[in-house]
Amino acid sequence: MPEHVGMPSLARLTLAPRALRRGAMPEPFSCGLYACAAYRGCAHACAYCDGRAEKYFVEGDFSNDVVARSNLPELLDAELGRLSDRGAVSLGSGVSDSYQRAEAELGITGACARVLAARGWPAVLITKSDLVLKDADAWAAVASASACQVSVTVTTLDESVRAAFEPGAVPSERRLEAIGRLKEGGCSVGVLAMPLLPYIGDSDDAFRAILRRAKAAGASFVMPGGLTLRPGRQKEHFFSVLAERDPGLVEPYRRLYAEERASGIGTYAYRAERSAAWDRILLEEGMPGLLPHAIHRRLLSPPDSLFILFCHMAELYQRRGIDARALRAATGRYAAWLAGLRARARRSKPRSGGGEAEAPGLFDAMAESSPVSDGPCRGLCESPVALLARAGLDSGDLERVIDNPKLFEFARRVLADGEVFDYSSLKLT
Numbered sequence: 001m002p003e004h005v006g007m008p009s010l011a012r013l014t015l016a017p018r019a020l021r022r023g024a025m026p027e028p029f030s031c032g033l034y035a036c037a038a039y040r041g042c043a044h045a046c047a048y049c050d051g052r053a054e055k056y057f058v059e060g061d062f063s064n065d066v067v068a069r070s071n072l073p074e075l076l077d078a079e080l081g082r083l084s085d086r087g088a089v090s091l092g093s094g095v096s097d098s099y100q101r102a103e104a105e106l107g108i109t110g111a112c113a114r115v116l117a118a119r120g121w122p123a124v125l126i127t128k129s130d131l132v133l134k135d136a137d138a139w140a141a142v143a144s145a146s147a148c149q150v151s152v153t154v155t156t157l158d159e160s161v162r163a164a165f166e167p168g169a170v171p172s173e174r175r176l177e178a179i180g181r182l183k184e185g186g187c188s189v190g191v192l193a194m195p196l197l198p199y200i201g202d203s204d205d206a207f208r209a210i211l212r213r214a215k216a217a218g219a220s221f222v223m224p225g226g227l228t229l230r231p232g233r234q235k236e237h238f239f240s241v242l243a244e245r246d247p248g249l250v251e252p253y254r255r256l257y258a259e260e261r262a263s264g265i266g267t268y269a270y271r272a273e274r275s276a277a278w279d280r281i282l283l284e285e286g287m288p289g290l291l292p293h294a295i296h297r298r299l300l301s302p303p304d305s306l307f308i309l310f311c312h313m314a315e316l317y318q319r320r321g322i323d324a325r326a327l328r329a330a331t332g333r334y335a336a337w338l339a340g341l342r343a344r345a346r347r348s349k350p351r352s353g354g355g356e357a358e359a360p361g362l363f364d365a366m367a368e369s370s371p372v373s374d375g376p377c378r379g380l381c382e383s384p385v386a387l388l389a390r391a392g393l394d395s396g397d398l399e400r401v402i403d404n405p406k407l408f409e410f411a412r413r414v415l416a417d418g419e420v421f422d423y424s425s426l427k428l429t
């Protein structure tokens, strides 16, 4: 169990038992393979934050009882040294912002950035604060050594709406101004326009204004999203804020979220209509609505990036009314195949150092022999052709798994020829 070691003014310090969590596959939303969070609870105090939902088990006052994992940088350094499956570390979580006020005092996220830079490990970060600029040099070093993707959340350009629903966060304009500095340092930067609050900030005009402001600031993508209200603490808190600011909207919101779904989504009719409108605006403005392939291929190993690409393509096709069921099925088979290869690779490699080190990953041995594998991003920049051989493509394994000649040829062009899929034109370039 973590030990409580102190009580600074903005967060209670604990010692975390470990730094990194990971799933079998990278996460399609952030494109991180590993996750790591310095804080639990969030002083940004967004009225809609689903970190308040019971399913996340954050006890106490969500925005005031913030817990900080003070030993995270040391743990991260040690754990990265033992990993061999390379892929971006995602800083932050659904129940905290890495650059909330406590970070100015404690500097835990900044120290993690310096560890990632020293280890040459790629990173992704989502924040609502320009406090990220205090570590601009460290994130630039991560970008230079490997790759760094920062997503800045902007849900409204109306400062009165921001103040009511994100009372502890900085004004949206300050977040947008941070984009330029981060880009100058070599980071790729996108904007998460979510949640766009129903009847408050979800109109065509409101979204187009955010998109254009993000584009002018240099964002590479703008990802819109609607509001979810999970039944229980999250929904109750949101309604209490809404009733105070916009009492006339309480009934429309009650109707929108009357289904009480566990996921918190609103009615299908509303979601379908708004999603279609935001997609149309993205197309008109020529702005990708998901983290582009050209970016995530630098954050993940080629096979993991291909998995994310399949997931994103299925989403994009569905939004454009193209039947994506065969692609989704192939994606499931591919993910299971890749997870199986990894598991077999782990079982077949002896542990070293008294069982402390993680077994070498699937692409480790290939990276050793790659002509471009000497640098810190070993395993990410390895020869795709060698990777195909290692992963069994040359023996037809992937062709069998994908079981779709057209999709296999697509995968071959991505992996072997290094082609990039454009999310606006839906074409390889």
Ligand code: SF4
Residues within 6 Å of the ligand: 042, 043, 044, 045, 046, 048, 049, 050, 051, 093, 094, 095, 096, 097, 128
């Ligand atoms: S910044 Fe994110 S984690 Fe923090 S309160 Fe807002 S939505 Fe929740």
